Amino acid sequence: MADTKDTDAMNNWLNFLAQQGATINDGFATSFGETPADYPELKATLVDLSDMGILSLEGPDTKRFLQGQSTSDTSQLNKETSLPGAICNPKGRMLTSYQAIEPVLDRVLLTMHRPLVETTINNIGKYAAFFKTTLNDVSEDYRLLGLSGPDCEPLLAQLFDTVPQAINQLCIGEDYLLLRISSQQFLLIVDVAVAEKHWLRLSASFKPVGIDYWQLQSIRAGLAQVRVETLEQF
Template sequence: MDRKVWQEFLSGEGAKWEGDRAHFPDAQSDLHLVDLSPLGAVSVHGPDSQKFLQGQLTCDLVNLPDGHGTPGAHCNPKGRMISAFNALKKAQNDILLSLPRDLAPIALAALAKYVVFFKTDLKELTDSHHWLGLQGTDVAARAADLLALPELSHLEPGAAHPFKFDGQEALIHVLNREQVAILVPMEAAPALWKKLSAGATPAGFWHWQQRLISDGVPQLHTETSGIFIPQMLNLHLLGGVNFKKGCYTGQEVVARLQYLGQAKRRMYRARCDAGNLPAPGLSIVEAGSQKNCGEVVIAERSEHGIDLLAVLANSSVAAGSTLELEDGRPVELLELPYDADADPLTD
């Protein structure tokens, strides 16, 4: 099954399409089923997979138990993130990187430069596999009920649990207590949708993104690859940077900033008026002077307008400068759900 056939299937289920995003009529529900077409995956498989990635990524895979995931990033030698993802460790020889679909080929190409001396295979799964999401209260237990797999009900946030669906390999990732993402081979996606929709209400992708934005969880996209150091996206506060694991590509820059310096920019949560959705990388400026003071990381429509995450100059925020998008829409800062000034080395 290719993407066109999948879109035709979901259209028959009531979806309206905007690019690769499926929209459904808004309906009140305590459990939503979300098509995650904008997400992709890269498989890292082979006996040296953990060893290879441990020397490339910001996160620690050696001390991550099998069946768990962690945020992480792959940096260039200057410490700028080429890709950011959830690294899902099924086993030492079988690790999956879950990330935005547009970033998957960039992530794959960057890792491929270093893999030549390791017994591991890299493969993009974006066209062969598909993600579906469930979002709601007590989501792991309810996913277990819908799939008739009671062993899933006890999964905690961070779990990455392989299971069988219709005789094929599948994976469930518990992002938090209200979101799980399920990866299946593309040909199994319609059957999985039918099974999950028996107890969950279809909803647009914006529901999924809104939760990540409210949690202060960033995403990199093609437009922002190679721009940010991990601390600028608060990745060190989300468990995505381990400062004790040893060397990896870009580690010297990332560690120097943490131990000897202070980031002049970091990620903030914000809101602007409804209108065109700000693209990743769009500039944010100081009103009046039009001085550039930051960039949009991700943005999504909400009932309040548009909510977003943006990397901003700390000096502009501290000075109380009025901020706006390039098109003049004012940007209002909101609270993050975690302490953005915390020091992960001591806290």
């Protein structure tokens, strides 16, 4: 359960988005005035991904532990390469899907549907006692932003030192992680303290839109995500 500090931080973030023109429903920015009729004209968009959270695994045995609990070959995980994957129950049904990132040695971040962070810790945390690794929900330490569209890459090149060229490639900046998850979609992870700065900088070039647009682009790119409502259904 989120503590008061985390709740206040999220409320402050949602209030900030509302000041930027967002319509907030059920804790998400669902629109910035656009409708589905506008979607074909959108070329470079910025989306708040508050429906996503982050599970942190930290310690010298982290990658070995994750290797045994997931579908990922964690030996391929490094500071330049992220990995998609899933954690399954003993019957092979998915408990969560994720994008794994190794920002520093012996620490891995898994981005996933936010409600599944806690359930994943409960499901695999009992096995962590046999490894030198610690699992924590760090969702409130970061903000996740989605950037997409055919004009996205050249605009990102104007704002960041390096831009991921290949799918799953990761670029690490001073206060951000930028990864490419499809041909026209990028995920930006920033510390909560600098999230507003990054949003304002990006929104000067990218059109802010609601989360429905991002989800549509993910479907078109063939990116499936296990969500709390589809837990153990696949």
